[in-house]
Amino acid sequence: MSRAALLVLADGRFPAGGHAHSGGAEVAVRAGRITGAASLEEFCRGRLHTAGLTAAALAAAAVLGLEVRELDAAADARTPSPALRGAARKLGRQLLRAARATWPSPELDAVAAEFPKGAHQPVVLGVVARTAGLSARDAAYCAAYECVSGPATAVVRLLSLDPFEATAVLGRLAPEVDRVVDRAAEAAREAVDEGVDALPAASAPLLEIGAEWHAGWAVRLFAS
Amino acid sequence: MDGVTGTGVRATARIVARADGRGATSLPVLEGEGPLALRRTRGSGAEARVTVVGAMSGPLGGDRFAIAATVERGARLRVGSAAATIALPGQAKGEARYDVRLDVAEGGELHWLPEQLISVKGSDLYVTTRVDVAAGGRLVLREEQVLGRAGEAPGRLSSRLTVRVAGAPVLDQELSCGPGAPGGWDGPAVLAGHRAVGQLIVVRPEFVAEPVVARMLGECVALTPLAGPAVLVSALAADGLRLRRVLDAALGELGG
Incomplete structure (x- = not known):
């Protein structure tokens, strides 16, 4: 299997619909909680150690072959906001569609048949990573990195933040992404x-509450 | 009580609520231990009431407290506490633990409404609350955490709240805050400077036929239907008093 498959899957241009979501950054900007690079960094750090850790562990566990339906139910219980559950399923469906074209396999077909409305994105990500020959850690890296790169990219648009500053935030968070991936992979092994x-259930109250506020807006730039 | 040892105090309290067959609820087991004393208080109608009386302040570092309550088929139990639980720094090394295990059988109803948990500067507490509600069981559970006494920095507080209905997980949430917690806990994604965080979870079989619609009940208060016959109210507030006000209003909104 190809190591470069990791780059294909982790590429922000992989057509899985992630660019339409801000990971809670849009609502945090509106509430005045993200105003520049420093507060973006704290936002991303908090998201990484909560929702990011939880997503990374779910993805890693899916690679290790835990039951997809059980992981999907675990993801539901870890996502009290119905707006976020909806977004996660939509993203899962879009990722599965792109992945079935990229790495066709009966396993991906089976997930699509079992979850016509989509399964949670991190769970799908894990199944896709396994299909592409990637490891549990690889899947955890994709999930953890995506959870910080999404808001960073969104804030460039929302605040006209200098893209160099946004990328510097991601660079400074990289060692913490490594630590979160270590914890996620370890937890996934235990879950076997x-x-x-x-599996961890780390949560961020403001991300959940903010997602419900955001879902009620008539006009918004991002879907979540 | 196993006694005070070099590793702290261990105490377990147990409650079993049983329908007595005459329309009321009896308490065949009501066992407190050491700092976890239990008092039966005046109930109303079919409901039995128990108050957890903190005979000692605590938990301190190294302590291990546990409470288990079982509500049997058709029984109704309401549990409260006489005062806030205060996590304090202790002589013994290591974190303190507080484990709550609640079981509600079919047709049983539990109201678990303890006072706030206050995390004092220098304390280190890990709280787990695990609830299993059988199909057809009912639950109202409130959890409130206050980070630090007035104007004080908080201690380390980690908590995990897991609720299952008919064996399926409907809520699994962990929160870690204070010194030594993973980064960003007080930042714009997690608490953003709020010092009181609370959850109110309501499980009712009627939610299957009449699902509740998600709505905001305040700037930092959301009422959300969970994936199952349950509703969560999640709230952040500046302090414990404001948090209680918000959660009381939310419970009123859900019809008590």
Whole structure:
């Protein structure tokens, strides 16, 4: 299997619809909680250690072969906001569509048939990574990185932030992404023996609450 | 109580609520231990009431507290506490633990409404709350955490709240804050300077036929239907008093 498959999957231009979502950054900008590079960095750091860790562990667990339906239910329980559950399923469906064209396999077809409305994106990401011959850590890296790169890119548009500054934020967070991936991969290994309850459930109250506020707006730049 | 040891105090309290067959609820098991004393208080109608009385302040570092309550088929139990639970720094090394296990059988109803948990500067507490509600069971559970006493920096507080209905997970949430918690906990994605965080979870079989619509109940308060017959109110506030006001209003909105 190709190592470069990781680059294909992690590429922001992979046509899986992620660019339409801000990861909660749009609502944080409106509320005045993200005003520049420093607050963007704190936002991304908080998201990485909560929703990012949870997503990375779900993705890694899917690579290790945990039951997709159980992981999807675990993702539901870890996502109290219906707006975020909806966004995660939509993103999961879009990712699956792009992945089936890229790495056709009966396993991906089976997930599409079982979840016509889409499964949670991190779970799909794990199944896709496995199909592409990637490891649990690779999948965790994709999930953890995406959880910070999404808001960073969105804030460039929302605040006209200098793209160099946004990229510098991602550079400074890189060592923390490594640590989150280590924790996620470790938890996923434990879950193989102990079941999905061993996966982290780290949550960010403001991301969940903000997503519900955002979903009620008549006009918004991003879908979530 | 196993006693005070070099590793802290261990105490477990147990409650079993049983329908007595005459329309009321009896408490065949009501066992407090050490700092977790239990008092039966005046109930109303079919409901039995229990108050957890903190006979000692705590938990301190190294302590391990546990409470288990079982509500049997058709029984109704309401549990509150006489005062806030205060996590304090201790002589013993390591974190303190507080584990709550709640089981509600079919046709049973549990109102679990303790006072706030206050994380004092220098304390280190890990709280787990695990609830299993059988199909046809009912639950109202409130959890409030206050980070630091007035004007004080918080201690380290980690918590995990897991709720299952008919064996399926409907809510699984972990929160970690204070010194030593993973970065960004007080930042714009997580708490953004709020010092009180609360959750109110309501499980009712009727939510299957009449789902609740998600709505905002305040700037930092959202009412959300979960993936199952349950609703969560998630709230952030500047302090414990404001948090309680918001959660009381939310419970009123859900019809008590």
